[in-house]
Amino acid sequence: MKKVILFDLDGTLIDSTEAILESFHHSLQTHGFGHGVSDAMITSQIGHTLETMFEGVGVETEAIDAHVATYKLYYREISRQKTLLLPGAREAVHEASLFARLGIVTTKTGLYSRELMEHFELMHYFEVLIGREHVENPKPHPEPILKALEEMGNPNLSVWMIGDTRLDIEASNRAGIECVAITSGYDNMEQLLTLTDIIKPNALEAVKYIAQRG
Template identity: 70%
Template structure:
């Protein structure tokens, strides 16, 4: 039985920080409701849903939906040009595909995420991509991982999640699978150490660690 590796996107495989920040500022400037927002206020929330992030920036609940809609329209226009694959990410995907079945589990919109993966020529490596619209409950709830495994017709044995935030690790914990935290993204070592999982420098190190693990 082959292993399964599920990857987060932002901070794990891709760096879309510039596109995210620009899209947030575009929405905030368009609706002129909240001022005095800093880059760190936005990036510290990456991994959460857009709704949660806008609420965290002080947008009133009744205005969140229009902020999200404005963000998404703008983000889709700039995402491909202002997103980068993280160092070693493509190599990690290629190596992982030699011994494991692969999937993506992200809180980003699935449609846009697929467009990004096609743009970089790597969607062909993944059997599934679970995005925001594919689940009712987002990370850290286990539903995104369990939905991916259901589509892959797999149980939770020999399954790994690789992600850069506590949300990824907590989601893995609740789903009952192994996980590796990577330091290429938005949470630091101390934050990821909240969970009793392996922590590696980047996704390539994580993939190579999984490759050495015996199938259970």
């Protein structure tokens, strides 16, 4: 094994948009705050922490923790039924495992992320999964990536991140690792191009690109 590949989840390996939107609206409605919050307002923030997302739609600071707690309870109930693997994701993970050690670095709750990947029968490919509860500073801070590498024994290997948002690119840059951005998720080409020119359509093509690198 000459490489390490760290995968983001939402928009990279999985499409949980329906589950996120339903859980978000459920939480807003439960707490009497939901009028005027559109799906677009929510999806534009996917990749950020839940706290940041609720703040971003106007929830007052003192109410954010309650909204997040309600979201998490509901999301856990529906996530497996309303989350899909993105096209080529299973193949991407399998192909990557043939030449690299693998990890997951996500801003989602790690516990629920692990349950999802076990549901899809992919978790055994990954040595480590770093979620929101495992770090103080989420992406774009480099801490989640550095935490993953620490748990993998700080391997002296070529390290790559595959992710769909500028948060993934910035975290990779700050952690001193390479990143392949992909357009299968929530940031578009124009947004990604502000930080990198290494952009592929999906995780499988990103893995193929990494495999060809020395």
